[in-house]
Amino acid sequence: MRILICPDKFAGSIDAVSAARAIADGWRRHTETDDLIERPLADGGPGFIGVLAPAVHGRRVIVDTVDPLGRPAQGEILIKDGIGYVESAHACGLHLLSEPERDPKRTTSYGLGLLLLAAIEHGAVRVVIGLGGSAVNDAGAGMLAALDAAPIDAAGYALPYGGAALTAVEGLTGTPRIRGAELLAATDVDNPLTGLHGASAVYGPQKGATREDVFLLDSALERFAGILQTLPTAPPGVRDLPGAGAAGGLGAAILALGGRCESGIDLVTRLTDLPAALDEADLVITGEGSFDHQSLRGKVVAGVAGGARDRGLPCVVLAGRVTTGRREAAAAGVTETYSLVDFYDGDVDAAMATPADGLAALAERLAGQYSR
Structure with missing residues (x-):
C-alpha cells in the first residue's frame, strides 16, 4: 500500500514534521512493506x-x-x-x-x-x-x-x-x-x-x-x-x-x-505538490491538535480530507482531541477519527507530554486495520 502521511502541527505539543515521523514509525512497527510518504503540512501558522x-x-x-x-x-x-x-x-x-x-x-x-x-x-x-x-x-x-x-x-x-x-x-x-x-x-x-x-x-x-x-x-x-x-x-x-x-x-x-x-x-498544498501525492495514495492520514468546528474552515485537515474525498480515498484523522461529530466529519471527507486524549484514557497532560508515543501507537493499530 501507499500511505500518505500529512499532518499539521499539534499546537503546543509537537510540530508537523515530528508528527509525520511518529506516525510513520508506528506504521512500520506493524509492517515495513508499505510505501510511506511523509508530507507534513501547515496553513500559515507555526511550522x-x-x-x-x-x-x-x-x-x-x-x-x-x-x-x-x-x-x-x-x-x-x-x-x-x-x-x-x-x-x-x-x-x-x-x-x-x-x-x-x-x-x-x-x-x-x-x-x-x-x-x-x-x-x-x-x-x-x-x-x-x-x-x-x-x-x-x-x-x-x-x-x-x-x-x-x-x-x-x-x-x-x-x-x-x-x-x-x-x-x-x-x-x-x-x-x-x-x-x-x-x-x-x-x-x-x-x-x-x-x-x-x-x-x-x-x-x-x-x-x-x-x-x-x-x-x-x-x-x-x-x-x-x-x-x-x-x-x-x-x-x-x-x-x-x-x-x-x-x-x-x-x-x-x-x-x-x-x-x-x-x-x-491551498498555497502549501500547491508548493508541496500534494495533489500528485494524493493521486498515487491508497490511504491518507492527517491530523492536528484539536479536530473541532474550526478544522473544517480552511484548516489543513479540511484541505487534505477534501482532496481524499474527491479521489475516493479513505482519510483518517489523528488528533489530540476530537469534538467534531461523525456526520460533519464524514461530509468533509473524513473516514475515521482517533484522539490522543482518548488513547491516554482522558489524561490531557499525558497526551500533551508524549504525543509522539501516542501517535505511533495509533498508527500501529491503523496499520493492522488497513495494511494488506
Missing part, C-alpha cells in the same frame, strides 16, 4: 517555514528579530528565486510567551517587520507571509513601525507597543518602505478586522484578553483601521475585507500595503 523548506529547496537564513514583548529573538526566512517566505510566528507567536506574559494590549508585531525587511534585503521582490498562532492584536502597527511608518499620537510622538495604545493613534510617521515588494498573506481565517467576528472578539481571549480588553482592543483597531485606510495602496473598506483579522489584524496591514490574502493550506 510554515519548516514545511515549505524541503519542497521549495530555497536558502534558509537565520535573522535577528524580537519577540512579542520586544525581547531579542531569532527567526528564519526562506529565499528562492526572488521569493521570500516568512513565518509570523517566529516573531509574533503565542508559543514565545509564558502564560502570565500573554497580554494582547501590549504585545507587538515589530519583529515581523524585521523579518519582512530581512527578506527584502536578501533580494525578495515577492514575500509570502505565513499568518497564524500569533500573540498580537495590534493590526500590524508594530510591523509598520519596523518599516519606518510608526503610529503616532496627536502630539507627533510614537506610540508604545501593543493594541491598546492605538486608541490614541492619529497617523503614521511616513509611508512604509517595502521597496515595491509584492506581499502575500497565507492564512487560514477569513475574519474581518473588527466587530463580532473580528480579530479582538474571536481570537483575543485565547491570547490573554479579558472581556473588557476585547472591547478596548476592538475600539482601538477600529480607530487604527482609519489610519490604514489613508495609505495610498489600501483597498476600499480594508477593515471589512476577508482575512483582515488574521493574526491579530496583521492581515489588514498587509492588505493596506497593497498585498493580498490567500488560503494558507
